[in-house]
Amino acid sequence: MTTISTTRKDPATGEPRLAGTGLRTQPDRNCPLCPRLAAFREATRTREPEWFNSPVPSFGDPDGRLLIVGLAPGMQGANRTGRPFTGDYAGDLLYATLLEYGFAKGVYQARPDDGLTLVDCRISNAVRCVPPQNKPLPAEINLCRQFLIATIETMPSVRAIIALGRIAHDTTLKALGLRAAAAPFSHGAVHQAGRFKLYDSYHCSRYNTNTRVLTPEMFRSVFARVKADLD
Numbered sequence: 001m002t003t004i005s006t007t008r009k010d011p012a013t014g015e016p017r018l019a020g021t022g023l024r025t026q027p028d029r030n031c032p033l034c035p036r037l038a039a040f041r042e043a044t045r046t047r048e049p050e051w052f053n054s055p056v057p058s059f060g061d062p063d064g065r066l067l068i069v070g071l072a073p074g075m076q077g078a079n080r081t082g083r084p085f086t087g088d089y090a091g092d093l094l095y096a097t098l099l100e101y102g103f104a105k106g107v108y109q110a111r112p113d114d115g116l117t118l119v120d121c122r123i124s125n126a127v128r129c130v131p132p133q134n135k136p137l138p139a140e141i142n143l144c145r146q147f148l149i150a151t152i153e154t155m156p157s158v159r160a161i162i163a164l165g166r167i168a169h170d171t172t173l174k175a176l177g178l179r180a181a182a183a184p185f186s187h188g189a190v191h192q193a194g195r196f197k198l199y200d201s202y203h204c205s206r207y208n209t210n211t212r213v214l215t216p217e218m219f220r221s222v223f224a225r226v227k228a229d230l231d
Ligand code: SF4
Pocket: 027, 031, 032, 033, 034, 035, 037, 038, 055, 127, 128, 129, 140, 143, 144
C-alpha cells in the first residue's frame, strides 16, 4: 500500500485530495472513466430526473476507526437518494445494525435528511456509480478503486474495514496492496492487513437475506466482533 501522509482540498469538490498523487476521494459528478456506467447514469437521469444519479459519496466520519465497503449504489437506494445504503432493503438491515452497536445515532428513516449520523464509522462503496443489474464489470471495479484507495488513505484513524461481499473484499485487498489468494473471502473471516483488520461479511442484500445466505444474526455477529476488537 502506498503511504501518503498529507492531504489538501480539491478546489472543485472540496473533498480531500492526496498531495502529489492527483487521487481524490470523490469522483466528479460526470466521471467518464467507465463508459458503460456513464451511459447508464445518463439514461437514468433522463428517466428519473429527480434522483441523485451520480457517483455516490462516502457517508460518515472521516476520522472513524471503522470503514464499511459495500458493492455499488442500488438503483432505488443510494442512486436515488445520494447516500450509501439509503432507501432500499440493504440499508434497513445495515443501519439497524449500526444503531444497535453504537456506530450510528439518530433514527434511520431511509432518506438522506433523516438526521442519522455515523459514530466512529464511515460507509463507502467499491464502485460509486449504479451498475446495471447490480453487476459492475472487473474493469469498472479496477477503475473505481482509486477512489477507495484515496478514501482509506484519508482516514487516519481507520483500523477496521468490513467488506460486504466478495467484490468489496477483493477490491479492498487490492487497495491495500495485498493479493486475493492471501486472504480468501469467507463470511466471518478476519484478515490482518498491515495496520488494518479486514472483516468479511456476506452482503446485506435482500436476496442474501431472503435466501438465508445471510441472517440478521450472522450480520450482527460481524459487527459485534468489530465492536469488541475496537473497544
Ligand atoms: S464507477 Fe467510479 S470510475 Fe467508473 S464512472 Fe463511476 S465514479 Fe467513475
